[in-house]
Amino acid sequence: MDTTLASPADTWRTGDVRMDDTHEEFLALVDDLRQASPDTLLPLFERLIAHTEAHFAQEERWLQAIGFSAQNCHAMQHAAVLDTLLEVFKRAGQGQTGLVAQMLDALAEWFPQHAASMDAGLAQLMRQAGFDSASESFASGAAFTPANPGGCGSLHCS
Secondary structure (H helix, E strand, O other): OOOOOOOOOOOOOOOOHHHHHHHHHHHHHHHHHHOOOOOOHHHHHHHHHHHHHHHHHHHHHHHHHOOOOOOOHHHHHHHHHHHHHHHHHHHHHOOOOHHHHHHHHHHHHHHHHHHHHHHHHHHHHHHHHOEEOOOOEEOOOOOOOOOOOOOOOOOOOO
16 A cells, blocks of 8 residues: 555645645655654654644634634544544554554545545635635635535535
């Protein structure tokens, strides 16, 4: 199984520069962690967790800005992934470092699908709403209310 996250076609790109830059940073940190020595594993893992917390909080701010409820399935998926990262970090700190490779394999499966569906949908909805992720503001000054504010931010979520 190919466990790299960045595909040759970069299918995870969303078209939103800030989101894509954040995803590139995430992918670089995952790659660093995959190549970590035993001495650098936990510090690199801590950096990945800090980045992921900020990354997910950023997307969740955007979801709320365009009218999604705080308890949407996109945010719930973020919470589940972050909970897993924190649990694996705790166990790695207790010596169960083999779990890190398993977690990285799971991220390699999850991330491209998440980015291509939920994040790409969020990016498209932000564009439709006139929401600029760089300034975190609306071009028109008016908020946008999606048809399904409890959804995930994907165009295919019901």
